[in-house]
Amino acid sequence: MTENRKLVRPPFDSDGNVVWTTEEKPMKKKALQWWVWLIPAGLICVIVLGVFLYRSANRKTPEELCRDALRDAFEEALGYREPMMKAMHAEDLAEYLKKTPTDVGLALQIQNTNLTLADLGFGERDEEGNIKDPDNSPKLLDYRGMGLAFITTYDGDAVSLDTRFAVSALSLSIAQLRYADGELRFASPKIIKEVISVPLKDVKDQWKDAPVWALLSEDTRKAAQNLGEAGFAYGAQGLAIAKNVRDAIVSAYPGGDSAWDRMVDAVSYEQLKDENGKELTERVVVGSEKVPCYVFDLKVDEKTFYDIAERIGAAIGGQGTAEAVRNAFRLTPDTDGGNGVKVLAYVTKEGELAQLTAEVNGTVGEKQANFSTKLRCMGTDDPQDKLFLTLNGDVGGEVYELSAKKTVTADRSRVSTDFDISLRAPGMEQVGLNGRATYNIGGGILKVYANATVMGKTVAALDLSAECSYKNSWDMRINDLTITNRTNDKFLTLYGQFSVSQSKSGVMELTGDLVPLLTMTEEQAKAIVQEATDQINWYIRQFFR
């Protein structure tokens, strides 16, 4: 080592931090006074204008543009902007990119959990050029937390993934897409703020058309990190759930990989159509063709089930959900095959969750419990957004039913949501909530009509309007809140006006007044109070049972 290379750097402390002993820290340079930037900023403006005029007059070839843009992008400090997401068909992507400059940067995150580095062509190769020991190649899922990014360009003819790949535990993974002619090109990541779904091609045949999510951002590295850290939170939430569930099964269940594969084979070539007969998926086969589909039907012991439940809960909704899943089912070790979980997820060609069904069998206390649920999402990125959720089951023969339906319609000026929720449980009558909420985009006006029902009869009706006003406060008006008894006699009407606003300190403030109008008789009031008391007592007993 030559003397001028001698490193002058302080030691690490017991926490692994560098202990600075001098004032001359090798930190990034501090920002200069604002006026110091005037001169270079002016120069930069002149240069940028000059370059713009020069390029306008002397248009470069796409290759030159790409390389220049890449240099520019890497030379400048890469700022980060919050990315937005959008799912596209591959064909739409092609059309979209045809209309954009050639130096488009993409950061892609692979969402096919079974893909390995070897599948993408990475790994040590033998003399014949084949990848050594491909079966032990790490799965891309293992890199999920770090984010995978590809910097790419696209010339409008085809998107193909080049098999170059750089990966490290502490870095992003970078590869390039390649032009149809096979030439590699880099380009500057631009501010496009969209996420697109494109097919992976030019990889192993069976992975052809596996869905990936693409994130377009000016800073692919940071964006990819965020995308990875978000754990598929963006855009493809449903897909993420399915994948994480699969991950939980495989990692918690001995032999989960092979069980997984068997189950995947079991549902090959299923098809799912919506109510209008529109085909949502094509040959829903994991690992071989278009769309991933996950099915689990495991017979597990108690410990494994808890482990899986915890992971599924964490994957879906965090620790709270994990606890809920754990507490919901108290399993005894399975010796006769009575306990199990079966999950089936269909995913549309756009990568959205189209339908998720799950069946859970176990014991609650000493009672056998059987539950099934179905979740259907239709066009999550569509102006007409629909969501259907049903949960049916029984514990020791006592029936529970929950159904929820939400339909969103939107146009340029307003968004309307129709909702209908129904719940039935032992010891209580069927209750429901339905109505419509309309939000006027231009004026910031919200209107809500809702009805609460018991056994199909309306017992409460709400008519509320609100307007978003100055300083982010909402002026709300309850035009009518009417509660009726079972013979449809009104016994309470409430109306009034109030506002909800958030102060600078973040405290929510409620001001205004509400005018109650009692119309019930004393006997009615007593009956209502008694009934409410009985219901509350019933809930308390259920809770502590």
Added chain:
Amino acid sequence: MIEVKNITKQYGKKVVLRDASFSAKQGECVCIAGANGSGKSTLLKILAGTLRANGGSFTAFGHDMLKEPAERERLIGYVPQENPLIGELTALDNLKLWYCNSRYDIEQELERGTLAMLGIPEFLHVRVDAMSGGMKKRLSIGCAVANDPPVLILDEPDAALDLICKEEIRDYLAEHKRRGGIVLLTTHDEEALELVDKLMVMQEGYLREVDNHLRGNGLLAELKKSIPVD
């Protein structure tokens, strides 16, 4: 310090790592020797976070490295066998990717910091495609230490390098140890063992410590020793 406890890894029925355990204090270098395919790289990948273990724990400076990715990023630098570089870019462009979130200024690092010590300024504007193996390896190390992590994990850092390059890398690792850093590496090169304070031998997934002064036939004999049978 770092502590690795009972790390296990299996692919299907094939067990690759069996309860691998060891520890290292600040300023120590641990070397894992073993035949090709014995599980060395698998262990390093797990410790670096690129592979998930089936069991076991790995703590560094009091943090759980298998469950705290942010701390892992702060505390661990990893240089895999395959250089994590982009061939079409120059050394500088590659470094900028890694240093854009680093607390260190790349110019100062090139002038009188780690990157200068690794000799990277000599080939700063050379495309990776056109670099020698030694240049690539030095650049890979330069990328991995962008955040100045106290724990360095290197998978055969001296493979296919010339003597001068090997010496430069060893000098850097020795300096890292002197600062209180921890080095964990695999190697087939006996010269690299000069740095080593703790020598581990990996055989078919079994990891055990041997005398770190072993060299030549003595070390060869350890590598050929019969392994325990389940």
